[in-house]
Amino acid sequence: MELIVFVLASAMVLSGAIGVVLFRNPVHAALGLVLTLFGVAVHFVSMEAHFLAAVQVIVYAGAIVVLFLFVIMLLGVDRAEDLTIEPLKLQRPVAIVLGAGVTVLVAGAVVRGADTLGRETNASAPGDSNIRALARSLYSDHVLAFELTSVLLIVAVAGTVVLTRRLKKSEG
Amino acid sequence: MEPTTTSYLVLAALLFGIGATGLMIRRNPLVMFMCIELMLNAVNLTFVALATRFSDIDGQTAVFFVMVVAAAEVVVGLGIIISIMRRRPGATVDDLAELKG
Numbered sequence: 322m323e324l325i326v327f328v329l330a331s332a333m334v335l336s337g338a339i340g341v342v343l344f345r346n347p348v349h350a351a352l353g354l355v356l357t358l359f360g361v362a363v364h365f366v367s368m369e370a371h372f373l374a375a376v377q378v379i380v381y382a383g384a385i386v387v388l389f390l391f392v393i394m395l396l397g398v399d400r401a402e403d404l405t406i407e408p409l410k411l412q413r414p415v416a417i418v419l420g421a422g423v424t425v426l427v428a429g430a431v432v433r434g435a436d437t438l439g440r441e442t443n444a445s446a447p448g449d450s451n452i453r454a455l456a457r458s459l460y461s462d463h464v465l466a467f468e469l470t471s472v473l474l475i476v477a478v479a480g481t482v483v484l485t486r487r488l489k490k491s492e493g
Numbered sequence: 494m495e496p497t498t499t500s501y502l503v504l505a506a507l508l509f510g511i512g513a514t515g516l517m518i519r520r521n522p523l524v525m526f527m528c529i530e531l532m533l534n535a536v537n538l539t540f541v542a543l544a545t546r547f548s549d550i551d552g553q554t555a556v557f558f559v560m561v562v563a564a565a566e567v568v569v570g571l572g573i574i575i576s577i578m579r580r581r582p583g584a585t586v587d588d589l590a591e592l593k594g
Binding site: 361417432448459 | 496497498499500501503506512514517519521523530534541546550553556558563564566567568572573574575576578582592
Protein backbone atom coordinates (compact mmCIF):
# COMPACT_ATOMS: atom_id res chain seq x y z
CA MET A 322 0.00 0.00 0.00
CA GLU A 323 2.70 2.46 0.96
CA LEU A 324 4.63 1.48 -2.13
CA ILE A 325 1.63 2.27 -4.33
CA VAL A 326 1.29 5.68 -2.68
CA PHE A 327 5.00 6.27 -3.16
CA VAL A 328 4.92 5.37 -6.84
CA LEU A 329 1.82 7.48 -7.56
CA ALA A 330 3.11 10.52 -5.65
CA SER A 331 6.53 10.20 -7.29
CA ALA A 332 4.88 10.12 -10.69
CA MET A 333 3.01 13.32 -9.74
CA VAL A 334 6.20 14.99 -8.55
CA LEU A 335 8.30 14.07 -11.56
CA SER A 336 5.67 14.74 -14.23
CA GLY A 337 4.87 18.11 -12.65
CA ALA A 338 8.56 19.01 -12.54
CA ILE A 339 9.09 18.05 -16.18
CA GLY A 340 5.99 20.08 -17.00
CA VAL A 341 7.46 23.15 -15.30
CA VAL A 342 10.57 22.84 -17.44
CA LEU A 343 8.91 22.02 -20.75
CA PHE A 344 5.62 23.95 -20.87
CA ARG A 345 6.01 27.08 -22.96
CA ASN A 346 3.15 28.95 -21.33
CA PRO A 347 4.10 30.21 -17.83
CA VAL A 348 0.54 29.56 -16.58
CA HIS A 349 0.85 25.88 -17.49
CA ALA A 350 4.28 25.81 -15.81
CA ALA A 351 2.71 27.19 -12.62
CA LEU A 352 0.05 24.44 -12.76
CA GLY A 353 2.82 21.86 -13.14
CA LEU A 354 4.41 23.39 -10.06
CA VAL A 355 1.14 22.86 -8.16
CA LEU A 356 1.19 19.17 -9.15
CA THR A 357 4.77 18.79 -7.94
CA LEU A 358 4.14 20.57 -4.63
CA PHE A 359 1.06 18.47 -3.98
CA GLY A 360 3.00 15.28 -4.69
CA VAL A 361 5.66 16.38 -2.20
CA ALA A 362 2.88 16.99 0.34
CA VAL A 363 1.66 13.42 -0.21
CA HIS A 364 5.19 12.20 0.49
CA PHE A 365 5.23 14.27 3.68
CA VAL A 366 2.01 12.61 4.82
CA SER A 367 3.36 9.16 4.12
CA MET A 368 6.48 10.03 6.13
CA GLU A 369 4.25 11.15 9.03
CA ALA A 370 5.21 14.82 8.79
CA HIS A 371 1.59 15.91 8.99
CA PHE A 372 2.14 19.52 9.96
CA LEU A 373 4.62 20.10 7.16
CA ALA A 374 2.22 18.51 4.68
CA ALA A 375 -0.49 20.97 5.73
CA VAL A 376 1.93 23.89 5.53
CA GLN A 377 3.12 22.67 2.15
CA VAL A 378 -0.40 22.71 0.74
CA ILE A 379 -1.43 26.00 2.37
CA VAL A 380 1.73 28.05 1.93
CA TYR A 381 3.36 26.56 -1.15
CA ALA A 382 0.55 25.22 -3.31
CA GLY A 383 -1.76 27.94 -2.06
CA ALA A 384 -0.03 31.22 -1.43
CA ILE A 385 3.17 31.01 -3.44
CA VAL A 386 1.61 29.60 -6.61
CA VAL A 387 -1.22 32.12 -6.39
CA LEU A 388 1.46 34.82 -6.13
CA PHE A 389 3.14 33.42 -9.24
CA LEU A 390 -0.14 33.35 -11.16
CA PHE A 391 -0.97 36.87 -9.97
CA VAL A 392 2.34 38.21 -11.28
CA ILE A 393 1.94 36.32 -14.57
CA MET A 394 -1.51 37.84 -15.09
CA LEU A 395 -0.40 41.28 -13.88
CA LEU A 396 2.51 41.44 -16.27
CA GLY A 397 0.63 39.86 -19.15
CA VAL A 398 3.47 37.49 -19.94
CA ASP A 399 1.12 34.53 -20.26
CA ARG A 400 1.81 34.16 -23.95
CA ALA A 401 3.88 31.21 -25.02
CA GLU A 402 7.61 31.64 -24.96
CA ASP A 403 9.23 30.80 -28.26
CA LEU A 404 11.71 28.12 -27.32
CA THR A 405 13.17 27.91 -30.81
CA ILE A 406 14.94 31.27 -30.68
CA GLU A 407 18.41 30.54 -29.43
CA PRO A 408 20.72 33.43 -28.58
CA LEU A 409 23.42 31.13 -27.32
CA LYS A 410 23.78 28.14 -29.58
CA LEU A 411 25.47 25.85 -27.11
CA GLN A 412 23.46 26.78 -24.03
CA ARG A 413 20.73 24.19 -24.22
CA PRO A 414 22.81 21.07 -25.00
CA VAL A 415 25.39 22.05 -22.39
CA ALA A 416 22.63 22.71 -19.85
CA ILE A 417 21.03 19.32 -20.50
CA VAL A 418 24.38 17.56 -20.18
CA LEU A 419 25.17 19.42 -16.94
CA GLY A 420 21.73 18.75 -15.48
CA ALA A 421 21.89 15.04 -16.34
CA GLY A 422 25.39 14.92 -14.86
CA VAL A 423 24.26 16.52 -11.60
CA THR A 424 21.30 14.14 -11.40
CA VAL A 425 23.35 11.02 -12.06
CA LEU A 426 26.11 12.06 -9.65
CA VAL A 427 23.78 12.88 -6.76
CA ALA A 428 21.58 9.82 -7.31
CA GLY A 429 24.63 7.59 -7.64
CA ALA A 430 26.15 9.01 -4.46
CA VAL A 431 22.87 8.44 -2.60
CA VAL A 432 22.58 4.85 -3.82
CA ARG A 433 26.19 4.02 -3.02
CA GLY A 434 25.94 5.66 0.39
CA ALA A 435 22.79 3.74 1.30
CA ASP A 436 24.76 1.45 3.61
CA THR A 437 25.97 4.35 5.75
CA LEU A 438 22.40 5.04 6.84
CA GLY A 439 22.55 2.01 9.08
CA ARG A 440 19.86 -0.49 9.81
CA GLU A 441 16.25 0.42 9.18
CA THR A 442 14.45 1.24 12.42
CA ASN A 443 10.70 1.21 12.64
CA ALA A 444 10.62 3.39 15.75
CA SER A 445 8.61 6.15 14.10
CA ALA A 446 6.72 8.55 16.31
CA PRO A 447 2.92 8.16 16.44
CA GLY A 448 1.11 10.51 14.13
CA ASP A 449 -0.61 12.98 16.44
CA SER A 450 2.55 13.77 18.40
CA ASN A 451 4.25 15.17 15.31
CA ILE A 452 2.89 18.68 15.79
CA ARG A 453 3.71 18.61 19.50
CA ALA A 454 7.28 17.48 18.89
CA LEU A 455 7.75 20.06 16.15
CA ALA A 456 6.38 22.83 18.36
CA ARG A 457 8.65 21.81 21.23
CA SER A 458 11.68 21.87 18.93
CA LEU A 459 10.62 25.17 17.38
CA TYR A 460 9.80 27.07 20.56
CA SER A 461 12.63 25.78 22.75
CA ASP A 462 15.71 24.88 20.74
CA HIS A 463 15.17 27.16 17.78
CA VAL A 464 13.24 30.03 19.31
CA LEU A 465 15.80 32.67 18.30
CA ALA A 466 15.67 31.57 14.66
CA PHE A 467 11.89 31.53 14.88
CA GLU A 468 11.81 35.13 16.11
CA LEU A 469 14.28 36.15 13.42
CA THR A 470 11.99 34.80 10.71
CA SER A 471 9.39 37.36 11.79
CA VAL A 472 11.96 40.10 11.22
CA LEU A 473 12.76 38.55 7.85
CA LEU A 474 9.11 38.54 6.80
CA ILE A 475 8.61 42.17 7.86
CA VAL A 476 11.73 43.23 5.94
CA ALA A 477 10.62 41.28 2.88
CA VAL A 478 7.15 42.84 2.87
CA ALA A 479 8.44 46.38 3.43
CA GLY A 480 11.18 45.93 0.83
CA THR A 481 8.73 44.69 -1.78
CA VAL A 482 6.40 47.63 -1.18
CA VAL A 483 9.31 50.03 -1.59
CA LEU A 484 10.53 48.21 -4.71
CA THR A 485 7.27 48.17 -6.59
CA ARG A 486 5.65 51.48 -5.72
CA ARG A 487 5.55 54.18 -8.35
CA LEU A 488 6.98 57.56 -7.44
CA LYS A 489 4.71 60.47 -8.27
CA LYS A 490 7.04 62.97 -9.96
CA SER A 491 10.39 61.46 -10.80
CA GLU A 492 10.29 58.17 -12.65
CA GLY A 493 10.03 55.24 -10.31
CA MET B 494 7.00 -3.69 1.07
CA GLU B 495 7.66 -0.12 2.06
CA PRO B 496 9.68 2.50 0.20
CA THR B 497 13.09 2.88 1.77
CA THR B 498 14.80 6.12 2.70
CA THR B 499 17.12 5.67 -0.26
CA SER B 500 14.20 5.70 -2.68
CA TYR B 501 13.06 9.04 -1.25
CA LEU B 502 16.58 10.40 -1.59
CA VAL B 503 16.83 9.22 -5.20
CA LEU B 504 13.48 10.88 -5.96
CA ALA B 505 14.78 14.10 -4.40
CA ALA B 506 17.94 13.86 -6.51
CA LEU B 507 15.85 13.49 -9.67
CA LEU B 508 13.67 16.46 -8.67
CA PHE B 509 16.75 18.57 -7.95
CA GLY B 510 18.29 17.62 -11.29
CA ILE B 511 15.13 18.54 -13.20
CA GLY B 512 15.00 21.88 -11.38
CA ALA B 513 18.66 22.63 -12.09
CA THR B 514 18.24 21.71 -15.76
CA GLY B 515 15.19 23.93 -16.06
CA LEU B 516 17.03 26.80 -14.41
CA MET B 517 19.74 26.56 -17.05
CA ILE B 518 17.43 26.01 -20.04
CA ARG B 519 14.62 28.51 -19.51
CA ARG B 520 15.04 32.25 -19.96
CA ASN B 521 11.72 33.51 -18.62
CA PRO B 522 12.58 34.82 -15.11
CA LEU B 523 9.24 33.60 -13.69
CA VAL B 524 9.80 30.04 -14.88
CA MET B 525 13.36 30.16 -13.56
CA PHE B 526 11.90 31.10 -10.18
CA MET B 527 9.61 28.08 -10.33
CA CYS B 528 12.64 25.87 -11.04
CA ILE B 529 14.31 27.26 -7.91
CA GLU B 530 11.18 26.25 -5.99
CA LEU B 531 11.53 22.73 -7.42
CA MET B 532 15.09 22.51 -6.11
CA LEU B 533 14.06 23.81 -2.67
CA ASN B 534 11.34 21.16 -2.52
CA ALA B 535 13.85 18.45 -3.41
CA VAL B 536 15.98 19.53 -0.45
CA ASN B 537 12.90 19.62 1.81
CA LEU B 538 12.12 16.05 0.76
CA THR B 539 15.59 14.86 1.80
CA PHE B 540 15.28 16.69 5.13
CA VAL B 541 11.96 15.03 5.95
CA ALA B 542 13.11 11.62 4.71
CA LEU B 543 16.19 11.66 6.95
CA ALA B 544 14.28 13.15 9.89
CA THR B 545 11.84 10.25 9.65
CA ARG B 546 14.68 7.80 9.19
CA PHE B 547 16.52 8.87 12.33
CA SER B 548 13.38 9.79 14.33
CA ASP B 549 14.80 13.29 14.83
CA ILE B 550 12.36 16.19 14.65
CA ASP B 551 15.06 18.79 13.95
CA GLY B 552 15.00 17.93 10.25
CA GLN B 553 11.36 18.95 10.06
CA THR B 554 12.17 22.18 11.90
CA ALA B 555 14.75 22.92 9.21
CA VAL B 556 12.11 22.34 6.54
CA PHE B 557 9.84 24.80 8.34
CA PHE B 558 12.53 27.48 8.16
CA VAL B 559 13.27 26.69 4.52
CA MET B 560 9.59 27.25 3.72
CA VAL B 561 9.57 30.63 5.51
CA VAL B 562 12.71 31.80 3.74
CA ALA B 563 11.40 30.55 0.39
CA ALA B 564 8.18 32.52 0.88
CA ALA B 565 10.15 35.70 1.67
CA GLU B 566 12.45 35.06 -1.28
CA VAL B 567 9.54 34.64 -3.69
CA VAL B 568 7.97 37.90 -2.47
CA VAL B 569 11.15 39.91 -2.97
CA GLY B 570 12.05 38.20 -6.24
CA LEU B 571 8.63 38.76 -7.76
CA GLY B 572 8.80 42.42 -6.67
CA ILE B 573 12.09 42.79 -8.51
CA ILE B 574 10.66 41.04 -11.58
CA ILE B 575 7.62 43.35 -11.55
CA SER B 576 9.77 46.47 -11.42
CA ILE B 577 11.99 45.16 -14.23
CA MET B 578 9.07 44.12 -16.43
CA ARG B 579 7.38 47.46 -15.90
CA ARG B 580 10.37 49.19 -17.42
CA ARG B 581 11.15 46.65 -20.13
CA PRO B 582 8.11 44.56 -21.07
CA GLY B 583 8.81 41.08 -22.32
CA ALA B 584 12.38 41.02 -21.09
CA THR B 585 14.11 37.68 -20.73
CA VAL B 586 17.10 37.25 -18.47
CA ASP B 587 19.41 37.64 -21.45
CA ASP B 588 18.18 41.20 -21.96
CA LEU B 589 19.04 42.30 -18.45
CA ALA B 590 22.48 43.73 -19.11
CA GLU B 591 21.76 47.31 -18.10
CA LEU B 592 24.80 47.57 -15.85
CA LYS B 593 27.13 46.54 -18.67
CA GLY B 594 29.55 49.37 -19.48
